[in-house]
C-alpha cells in the first residue's frame with residue numbers, strides 16, 4: 049500500500065503559479081537562477097517558519113501554500129495568525145518548474161543540510177545530497193533564515209503517506225494539527241533522512257519541526273480545503 053502511492057498531480061502551468069508569489073519579496077536565487085520568494089508577516093511573537101516546495105514534485109505542498117497565499121496574502125490581506133510568520137511558499141522553484149524532486153543541480157535539498165549524519169550520495173541518485181553539505185543556494189538561504197529569524201516552530205510541507213512527522217519537541221504541534229485532520233503522528237518516517245531539515249533543525253537543534261506529509265495524489269483542488277484547519281491550528 050505505502051509503496052503504491054499515486055504520483056502528485058501537476059500544476060498545468062507551474063511558471064504561472066510561481067509568478068503569483070512574486071508579490072512577496074525575493075530572498076534568494078535557486079541553483080537554476082530562479083527567484084525564491086518569501087515574506088515575513090508579523091502579528092505576534094511566535095516565530096514560525098512555514099515552507100512549501102522543498103521537493104518540487106510534491107505539488108500537494110505547493111497547493112497548500114498557494115491556498116494559504118490566496119486566502120490570506122493576495123490582495124494585501126495580512127495573515128493575522130498571531131505569529132511572526134516567515135512564509136516561503138516554494139523553496140525549490142527549479143524543482144517545482146520541472147516537477148522534479150531535485151534542484152537545478154540535481155540535488156535533493158532535503159539531504160543537503162549539514163547534519164551530523166550527512167552522507168554523500170552520487171549524482172543521479174534519488175537522494176543525491178550534493179557535492180558537500182550546504183552546497184546549494186536554497187540550503188544556504190534556509191540556514192540564513194534559521195540563524196537570523198530563529199524560528200520557534202517549523203512547518204515544512206511535503207507529500208507522501210499522510211502523516212505528521214515529528215522532528216524534535218514538536219508533539220504538541222502535531223496534536224493540534226491532528227485535532228483538525230486525522231493523520232498519523234510519527235517520529236519515524238520509516239527510513240533515515242540524513243541532511244534533512246527535520247534532522248538538522250528538529251533533532252539536532254531542538255527546534256520543534258513538523259514535516260507534514262500531505263496525502264500524495266490528492267487532487268490539487270482538494271488539498272487546501274483538506275489541510276487548512278491543520279495549518280491554521282499551528283501557524
Ligand SMILES: [Zn+2]
Pocket residue numbers: 102103106158206207
Ligand atoms: Zn518530500
